Amino acid sequence: MTNQALRPPRLGRPLIGGLALLQRWGPWQRVALFLAVMGPGLITGIVDDDATGIAGYSIAGSRFGYKLLWTLTLASIALGICGEMSARIGAVTGKGLGEVIRERFGVRITSFALLVLLVANVATTIAEFSGIASGAEIFGVSRYIVVPIAALFVFAVVVYGTYFRVEKVLIAGSLVMVCYIIAGFLARPDWGAVAVHSVVPTVQANVAYLSIMIGVFGTTITPWQQFYLESSVADKGLGERELKMERLDVLVGAVASAAIAFFIMVTAAATLYTHGEPSGTVEEVAQSLRPLAGDFAANLFAIGLINVSLLAIAVLPLTTAYALCGAFGWERSINLPLRKAPAFFGIFGGLILLGAAAVLVPGVPLLLLLLIPNVVGAVLLPVILILMLIVLNDRLIMGRWTNSAGWNIAAWTVTGALIVLTVVYAIIAVLQATGVVSG
Amino acid sequence: MPFLSQVLGRPTLDADGTRVGILRDLLVSTDIPYPPMAAIVVGDRAHLHAIPWLHVASVTPRVTALRSRVRLEAFPAPGEDMIWLGRDLLDKQIVDTHGVKLVRVNDLSLTPINGDLRLAGVDNSVAGLLRRLGVEWLARLFGRGRPRLIDWEQVDIGPAVDEIRLKVPFERLRRMPPADIGVVISQMSPGEAADVLEALDDEIAADALAELTDEHQAAVVNAMEPEEAADVLEQMAPDEAADILGDVHEERASELMRLMEPHTAQEVQSLLIYEEDTAGGLMNSRLFAVSEMETAGRVLEDLRRASPPEDEIYYLYVVDSGGRLRGVLSLRDLVVAQPDALIADCMRQDVAFVRLEDSKEEVARKLIHYNLLAIPVVDEHGHLKGMVTVDDVLDLVTPRAWQNRPRRMTG
Numbered sequence: 001m002t003n004q005a006l007r008p009p010r011l012g013r014p015l016i017g018g019l020a021l022l023q024r025w026g027p028w029q030r031v032a033l034f035l036a037v038m039g040p041g042l043i044t045g046i047v048d049d050d051a052t053g054i055a056g057y058s059i060a061g062s063r064f065g066y067k068l069l070w071t072l073t074l075a076s077i078a079l080g081i082c083g084e085m086s087a088r089i090g091a092v093t094g095k096g097l098g099e100v101i102r103e104r105f106g107v108r109i110t111s112f113a114l115l116v117l118l119v120a121n122v123a124t125t126i127a128e129f130s131g132i133a134s135g136a137e138i139f140g141v142s143r144y145i146v147v148p149i150a151a152l153f154v155f156a157v158v159v160y161g162t163y164f165r166v167e168k169v170l171i172a173g174s175l176v177m178v179c180y181i182i183a184g185f186l187a188r189p190d191w192g193a194v195a196v197h198s199v200v201p202t203v204q205a206n207v208a209y210l211s212i213m214i215g216v217f218g219t220t221i222t223p224w225q226q227f228y229l230e231s232s233v234a235d236k237g238l239g240e241r242e243l244k245m246e247r248l249d250v251l252v253g254a255v256a257s258a259a260i261a262f263f264i265m266v267t268a269a270a271t272l273y274t275h276g277e278p279s280g281t282v283e284e285v286a287q288s289l290r291p292l293a294g295d296f297a298a299n300l301f302a303i304g305l306i307n308v309s310l311l312a313i314a315v316l317p318l319t320t321a322y323a324l325c326g327a328f329g330w331e332r333s334i335n336l337p338l339r340k341a342p343a344f345f346g347i348f349g350g351l352i353l354l355g356a357a358a359v360l361v362p363g364v365p366l367l368l369l370l371l372i373p374n375v376v377g378a379v380l381l382p383v384i385l386i387l388m389l390i391v392l393n394d395r396l397i398m399g400r401w402t403n404s405a406g407w408n409i410a411a412w413t414v415t416g417a418l419i420v421l422t423v424v425y426a427i428i429a430v431l432q433a434t435g436v437v438s439g
Numbered sequence: 440m441p442f443l444s445q446v447l448g449r450p451t452l453d454a455d456g457t458r459v460g461i462l463r464d465l466l467v468s469t470d471i472p473y474p475p476m477a478a479i480v481v482g483d484r485a486h487l488h489a490i491p492w493l494h495v496a497s498v499t500p501r502v503t504a505l506r507s508r509v510r511l512e513a514f515p516a517p518g519e520d521m522i523w524l525g526r527d528l529l530d531k532q533i534v535d536t537h538g539v540k541l542v543r544v545n546d547l548s549l550t551p552i553n554g555d556l557r558l559a560g561v562d563n564s565v566a567g568l569l570r571r572l573g574v575e576w577l578a579r580l581f582g583r584g585r586p587r588l589i590d591w592e593q594v595d596i597g598p599a600v601d602e603i604r605l606k607v608p609f610e611r612l613r614r615m616p617p618a619d620i621g622v623v624i625s626q627m628s629p630g631e632a633a634d635v636l637e638a639l640d641d642e643i644a645a646d647a648l649a650e651l652t653d654e655h656q657a658a659v660v661n662a663m664e665p666e667e668a669a670d671v672l673e674q675m676a677p678d679e680a681a682d683i684l685g686d687v688h689e690e691r692a693s694e695l696m697r698l699m700e701p702h703t704a705q706e707v708q709s710l711l712i713y714e715e716d717t718a719g720g721l722m723n724s725r726l727f728a729v730s731e732m733e734t735a736g737r738v739l740e741d742l743r744r745a746s747p748p749e750d751e752i753y754y755l756y757v758v759d760s761g762g763r764l765r766g767v768l769s770l771r772d773l774v775v776a777q778p779d780a781l782i783a784d785c786m787r788q789d790v791a792f793v794r795l796e797d798s799k800e801e802v803a804r805k806l807i808h809y810n811l812l813a814i815p816v817v818d819e820h821g822h823l824k825g826m827v828t829v830d831d832v833l834d835l836v837t838p839r840a841w842q843n844r845p846r847r848m849t850g
Contacts, residue, residue, distance in 0.1 A: 095631070
C-alpha cells in the first residue's frame with residue numbers, strides 16, 4: 001500500500017483552487033473531470049427540446065420548409081449565453097436562483113417573478129403531458145392509460161430518488177434523443193438547401209412567418225431553464241473551480257439542443273412541406289414519416305417525444321417547487337413526511353396532478369395547450385434575464401466573476417432582442433385576436 | 440414595536456420638520472446582546488449618509504425624526520464595519536439555533552428601550568411575508584395575524600453575512616452540538632455548508648459533516664477549499680472519509696488525499712479498494728489491537744497513553760504475532776485481571792467476526808444476533824483488518840421512520 005505517487009510533499013493552496021491543478025493534468029484527467037461536472041448544462045439543453053419545442057419546430061418545418069433553420073443557429077448562441085450566466089450565478093453564489101433573486105430584490109419582485117414562473121410552468125407541464133399523450137397515440141395507445149402511468153412514474157422517481165440518481169436517469173434519457181437525428185436522415189432531406197438555409201437568413205414580412213419565427217426563440221430559451229440550470233449547478237456543489245468545465249457542459253448542451261431541433265425541423269420540412277401538407281402537428285409529422293421513411297422513422301419520432309416529455313415532467317415541477325420554497329423559506333426537502341413540507345409537496349404534486357388531469361379532459365385542444373407556455377414564458381423571460389443581469393453586475397454578489405463589458409454587451413443584446421421579439425409577438429397576438437390580420 | 444420593513448423607505452425629517460432624505464437602512468454592531476441601533480442610513484437623491492444614533496429622536500413607521508437641524512452632506516457614507524439590517528439581513532437565511540433550522544428573514548422586529556432602539560427578534564412567518572407585500576390584512580383574515588418571532592439571542596447570522604464583518608463567525612452555531620450543526624447545514628446548499636465547516640474547528644466540522652447524506656457530503660466537500668476539506672477529512676474515522684472520497688470525482692479525491700497527512704491518507708486509500716457496501720468498505724481500520732503475549736497491566740498502560748476514542752475500544756481484539764485474530768477482551772476483563780496475567784489467559788476465544796467481502800446485511804445480522812456494538816473484520820487468512828461499529832450499519836438496524844433526514848434535491 002506504499003504508493004509513492006500518492007504522497008508528494010504537502011502542497012500549498014493552489015492559486016485558484018483546482019484551476020492551477022487543471023493545467024498540470026493530462027487530457028484524460030480533464031475528460032474525467034468533465035464527465036463528473038457534466039450534467040446540468042447537457043440536461044438543460046436536451047430538455048429544451050421538450051414537447052412544446054418539438055411542436056414548434058415541427059410547425060416551422062412543415063409550413064416554411066428549411067427557411068427557418070437559420071433561427072436555430074441564433075437561438076443556440078443565445079441559449080449558450082443565457083446558460084453560461086445561469087451556471088456562473090449558481091457556481092458563485094451556491095444558491096438556487098429563487099433564493100438569489102429574493103436576497104437581491106426583496107419580497108415584491110420575487111413574488112411577481114415566481115408567480116409568473118409558476119403560471120408558465122403549470123402551462124408547460126400541461127404541455128409535456130400532452131406531448132406524452134401525442135406520443136402514445138402515435139403508437140395507438142390511449143392517453144388514459146399512458147398519462148396516469150407517466151405521472152406516477154415521475155412522482156416515484158423524484159420521491160424515492162436522490163438528485164445524483166435522477167441525474168443519471170436524465171442523462172441516459174438524453175441519449176434517446178439521437179432518435180431525431182436518425183429520423184432526420186431517414187426522411188431524406190435536400191441537404192444542399194438545408195446547408196444554405198442554416199446560415200443564410202430568410203425574412204418574410206408576413207404574420208405567420210414572424211410569429212412562428214418568434215415561437216422558435218420562445219421555445220428555445222425559457223425561464224425554467226435558467227432556474228433549473230442555476231440550481232442544479234449550485235446543488236451539485238460545483239464552484240468557481242469547476243466553472244471552466246461547467247461552461248463546456250453548457251456549450252455541449254446548447255449545441256446538442258440546436259442539433260436535435262435542427263433535425264426535427266428538417267424532418268418536418270422534408271416530409272410535410274415538400275409534399276404540400278403544411279399543417280404540422282407532431283402526430284402529423286410522425287404519421288407522414290410512415291409512407292416516406294417507413295414505420296421505423298415514425299416510431300423513433302414518437303419515442304423521442306415521449307422520452308423528452310418525461311424528462312421535462314421530472315424537471316419542471318421540481319424546479320418550480322424548489323424555486324418557490326427556496327425563495328420564501330419553506331421547508332423543501334423531498335425526504336420529509338408530507339405534513340412537514342406541505343408547500344413543497346403541494347406545489348410539486350399539484351403541478352403533476354394538474355398537468356396530467358388537464359390533458360385527460362375530453363375534447364381539450366392540445367395544440368393550443370402546447371403553444372400557451374411559449375407565450376407566457378416569452379413574457380417572463382425578459383424579466384428573469386434582466387434580474388439575472390443585475391445580479392451578474394453586482395460586485396457584492398459576484399465578486400471577481402462579475403460580468404465583463406464584453407459579456408454585458410452580448411447579454412444585453414440577447415435580452416434586448418428577446419424583448420423586441422416578445423413585443424412584436426404580443427402585437428401580432430392582439431392583432432390576430434381583434435381580427436385585423438389573420439395568421 | 441415597529442418592524443424594519445415598516446420604517447425603511449420613510450422620510451427623515453430634522454428638528455424643524457424639514458425633509459432631509461429617505462431612511463434607507465439601520466446599522467448595528469452585533470457583538471452586543473439585542474444590539475441597539477448605532478446609526479441610521481439616510482439617502483438623498485444621489486448618496487447614502489450615516490447619521491449616528493445620538494442625532495436621532497425617533498424611528499416610527501410613519502417618519503424618522505432627528506433631534507436637531509442637520510446638513511445631510513456633513514455625514515460620511517456608511518462604512519462596512521457594521522451590519523446593515525436591511526441590506527445584510529432582510530431576505531437572507533440565518534440559523535435558528537433553538538429550532539435547529541435555517542430560516543429566511545421576512546422581517547426584523549425592533550423594540551424601543553430607554554431611548555435606544557434595539558433589535559429584538561426575527562420574523563420568519565407568513566404574516567411577515569404578507570406585511571412586506573403590503574397586504575398584512577390577508578394574514579389577519581386567515582387568523583395568522585400574529586407574527587412568529589424568533590428571539591434575537593437565539594439566532595446566528597453567520598450564513599447571511601460575510602465572515603469578515605463578524606468578530607467571531609458562527610458564534611452561536613459553534614455552541615450547538617455537532618449533530619445539530621449537521622441538521623442545520625443539511626438544509627444549506629453545498630456552498631453555504633462549506634463556508635460553515637471551514638469556519639468551525641476541524642473536529643467539530645468532521646462530526647457535523649458525518650451527519651449529512653452521502654451525496655450531500657460529496658457536494659459539500661467539493662465546494663470546500665481543498666486544504667480545509669483535507670483537514671476535516673483527517674478528523675473523520677477513516678471509513679467515513681473513504682466513503683466521502685469514494686463519492687467525489689476521482690481528481691478531487693486524489694487531490695484531497697495528497698493534502699492529507701500521509702499516514703491518514705494511506706489508511707483511507709487502503710479502505711477505498713473495498714466495495715462500499717461490504718464489511719471492508721464499512722470498516723474502520725483504526726483500532727486498538729492487543730497482542731496475546733502482552734500482560735494485562737502493560738495493555739492498560741498502553742491504553743492510558745494512546746487514549747483512543749470510545750468507539751475504537753468497545754472491545755479489545757486480540758491478535759497473535761502474525762496479526763491473526765485470536766480472541767476478544769472487554770475493558771472490564773482487562774481491569775479485573777491481575778496486572779501480570781497474560782492476555783492469552785484472560786481473553787475469550789469464541790469471537791464473532793465477519794470477512795472483508797461480507798455484505799452490509801450480513802454484518803448487521805451478526806451485530807444484532809450477537810448483540811454487539813462492534814464486530815471485527817478479517818481477511819481470508821484470518822488477519823485482523825478492522826472493525827465495523829453498529830453506527831456504520833445504523834440504517835439497517837433502526838426503523839426507517841427514525842432516519843428521515845432532510846435531503847436536498849435539485850432542480
